Amino acid sequence: MNxxxxxxxxxxxxxxxLLIFLSIYGAFIGAERAKAFFNSLPLSICWIALILLLxxxxxxxxxxxxxxxxxxxxxxxxxxxxGAVCSSQAGHKLQSKLFGIDKIPSGQMIxxxxxxxxxxxxxxxxQVRELPFYAKLKDFRIxxxxxxxxxxxxxxxxxxxxxxQINTEFSLGDDIGTVRIVTKFENFKIKIEGDERVFYxxxxxxxxxxxxxxxxxxxxxxxxxxxxxxxxxxxxxxDNFLLSYQRVISEYISxxxxxxxxxxxxxxxxxxxxxxxFGGYHFYQxxxxxxxxxxxxxxxxxxxxxxxxxxxxxxLCVGVFWHFWIKHLFTVKKTNGx
Amino acid sequence: MEIKYTIQGLLIYIAITAYxxxxxxxxxxxxxxxxxxxxxxxxxxxxxxVYRWYDVHHVPLQNLFEVFLCLGMVCYPxxxxxxxxxxxxxxxxxxxIGAVVLFPAGFVFNAQPQHLPPALQSWLFxxxxxxxxxxxxxxxxxxxxAVQQLAGIAPNPDENLLPPEEATxxxxxxxxxxxxxxxxxGSWWGKLAWxxxxxxxxxxxxxxxSWLVYVGYFHFRYMFGxxxxxxxxxxxxxxxxxxxxxxxxxxxxxxxxxxxSYAI
Numbered sequence: 001m002n003x004x005x006x007x008x009x010x011x012x013x014x015x016x017x018l019l020i021f022l023s024i025y026g027a028f029i030g031a032e033r034a035k036a037f038f039n040s041l042p043l044s045i046c047w048i049a050l051i052l053l054l055x056x057x058x059x060x061x062x063x064x065x066x067x068x069x070x071x072x073x074x075x076x077x078x079x080x081x082x083g084a085v086c087s088s089q090a091g092h093k094l095q096s097k098l099f100g101i102d103k104i105p106s107g108q109m110i111x112x113x114x115x116x117x118x119x120x121x122x123x124x125x126x127q128v129r130e131l132p133f134y135a136k137l138k139d140f141r142i143x144x145x146x147x148x149x150x151x152x153x154x155x156x157x158x159x160x161x162x163x164x165q166i167n168t169e170f171s172l173g174d175d176i177g178t179v180r181i182v183t184k185f186e187n188f189k190i191k192i193e194g195d196e197r198v199f200y201x202x203x204x205x206x207x208x209x210x211x212x213x214x215x216x217x218x219x220x221x222x223x224x225x226x227x228x229x230x231x232x233x234x235x236x237x238x239d240n241f242l243l244s245y246q247r248v249i250s251e252y253i254s255x256x257x258x259x260x261x262x263x264x265x266x267x268x269x270x271x272x273x274x275x276x277x278f279g280g281y282h283f284y285q286x287x288x289x290x291x292x293x294x295x296x297x298x299x300x301x302x303x304x305x306x307x308x309x310x311x312x313x314x315x316l317c318v319g320v321f322w323h324f325w326i327k328h329l330f331t332v333k334k335t336n337g338x
Numbered sequence: 339m340e341i342k343y344t345i346q347g348l349l350i351y352i353a354i355t356a357y358x359x360x361x362x363x364x365x366x367x368x369x370x371x372x373x374x375x376x377x378x379x380x381x382x383x384x385x386x387x388v389y390r391w392y393d394v395h396h397v398p399l400q401n402l403f404e405v406f407l408c409l410g411m412v413c414y415p416x417x418x419x420x421x422x423x424x425x426x427x428x429x430x431x432x433x434x435i436g437a438v439v440l441f442p443a444g445f446v447f448n449a450q451p452q453h454l455p456p457a458l459q460s461w462l463f464x465x466x467x468x469x470x471x472x473x474x475x476x477x478x479x480x481x482x483x484a485v486q487q488l489a490g491i492a493p494n495p496d497e498n499l500l501p502p503e504e505a506t507x508x509x510x511x512x513x514x515x516x517x518x519x520x521x522x523x524g525s526w527w528g529k530l531a532w533x534x535x536x537x538x539x540x541x542x543x544x545x546x547x548s549w550l551v552y553v554g555y556f557h558f559r560y561m562f563g564x565x566x567x568x569x570x571x572x573x574x575x576x577x578x579x580x581x582x583x584x585x586x587x588x589x590x591x592x593x594x595x596x597x598x599s600y601a602i
Contacts, residue, residue, distance in 0.1 A: 009557065009560075009561050010561075012557055013554065013557050013558060013561065016550055016553055016554045016557060017554060019546075019550050020547050020550045020551060020554065023543045023544070023546045023547040023550065024543070024544070024547050026538060026543045027540040027543040027544050027547070027588070028540075030540070031537055031538045031539045031540070032538075034538035034543060035537075035538040038538060084536070106533070145453045248453045249455070249456065250453065250456065250459075251456050251459070252456060271456065272456035272457050272459070272531055273456070273457070273459060273460040273527075273530050273531050274530075275530065275533070282533065284532070284533040286533075299533045301533045301534070306529070306535070309535060310526075313522045313525070313526065316518060316522065317515075317518065317519060317522055320514060320515040320518045320519075321515045321519075324511045324512065324514060324515050325512070325515055
């Protein structure tokens with residue numbers, strides 16, 4: 001092995017060890033700070049050095065050119081790192097300067113039900129920029145796993161899990177009595193009519209899920225209780241039971257339309273794991289109005305560089321499996337054949 | 339310590355006991371009886387995994403309890419494959435590994451069934467976790483061989499098995515593509531679920547560190563071959579240490595809050 005190749009190999013090994021320690025350091029400082037750290041100028045130089053070293057390696061080691069698996073692995077890493085540079089904030093700025101393509105790298109947009117929006121609040125910045133098209137939110141909804149449950153605990157620490165079925169009576173045991181869920185509210189409200197308090201389900205925007213529960217003791221005494229999903233552990237001094245109403249979210253769904261020149265050009269129900277891709281951007285379900293469920297918050301991310309990263313992933317995968325697995329399977333088959 | 343007085347728990351305890359007995363019996367040179375016990379433990383581990391699947395209505399790979407259950411089940415087929423196809427021994431150690439990985443599932447982690455949160459409802463969920471689980475078993479076997487190399491233990495010449503240094507290399511060659519695939523599938527899934535193919539999350543960074551340790555191993559071994567076998571073995575041992583941190587410490591410690599916290 002000549003001197004230059006040896007230097008390249010030592011440089012590669014040193015950079016690998018350095019990256020191991022930097023990754024471990026990054027894990028200790030948390031995702032936000034790690035992101036800033038790995039995008040800082042010294043680390044950017046480190047990434048570019050790694051890309052150059054990989055290219056140099058492919059150039060000086062004929063083994064890397066002649067063995068397809070090794071070539072794919074190293075070229076795949078070059079593509080992944082190049083794609084990552086392109087998709088970074090700095091990559092977007094460079095793209096804007098060189099080619100005049102001015103895309104929003106990433107940001108968030110808030111869209112109310114029935115409204116259209118094209119403004120994006122940029123990430124890590126107070127700036128707002130506009131997309132060249134509008135996104136309209138037809139509807140936002142949250143779906144829950146069925147059945148929902150009412151959880152009951154008595155003062156002795158005994159627990160029950162009751163499915164939410166209106167007017168079905170469940171026994172808690174002969175010495176405790178029965179429980180029945182009378183009403184289910186999506187937006188529980190109280191109003192005063194005359195001298196009486198009236199509990200009702202308000203159709204106006206708002207979220208206050210609750211259950212009206214009736215507990216009947218063995219001697220026939222009936223107690224009415226209201227259980228609120230948002231106020232777990234709510235208990236009065238004289239209560240014998242701690243009640244809680246819990247629902248598990250199965251999906252957040254934003255029904256979205258993309259509108260350009262007053263025409264609907266794309267439409268999709270955006271869910272977690274199912275983003276919408278349009279006009280060089282991906283739209284993701286990020287958050288929602290947890291007080292009234294009236295708006296959704298979407299994350300908007302530019303797709304610049306992602307194709308290069310995915311091509312790199314494919315090459316790396318093909319390379320490792322070819323080199324470490326498939327090549328050997330063929331060798332074994334050939335040996336057996338001979 | 340949490341003892342599980344359930345059918346699930348019973349199956350796990352049967353598997354642990356069978357694996358431990360298999361290990362002891364094999365140590366006492368009763369190989370055939372040890373192998374039968376090993377198979378019996380494997381069947382109990384499979385039953386335990388299937389029971390869990392039936393109980394939670396999705397492939398049980400959601401949290402650490404389920405992942406360790408899976409690891410306990412994967413041990414035997416990996417062990418069989420390595421011996422038959424790769425001439426890599428360590429069957430006795432594999433029995434112990436089986437018992438060790440099932441121990442946290444039986445006595446430490448909570449087995450309360452959970453619904454899948456929206457982020458986990460993806461077709462990438464099962465392949466991502468499954469390839470990682472299988473690669474971890476291969477890498478554990480690699481570390482076991484590396485320790486044997488460091489301790490100067492050689493296989494019985496009659497058994498036609500590879501010496502520990504070569505066996506370590508072969509194990510890493512099989513496990514590394516799976517480790518790479520797990521990392522790439524995770525990154526792709528992150529892009530679909532959270533918008534970023536790389537979020538600098540502690541779990542992601544530890545997984546990258548473990549991948550890089552094996553990349554370092556290959557480069558070091560290419561540079562020096564078998565000239566420094568102890569250093570080659572040290573890389574493999576370092577790899578498994580980083581994997582253990584990735585799998586356990588990142589999820590259990592409050593030092594590393596992140597997007598993978600649900601996997602407890």
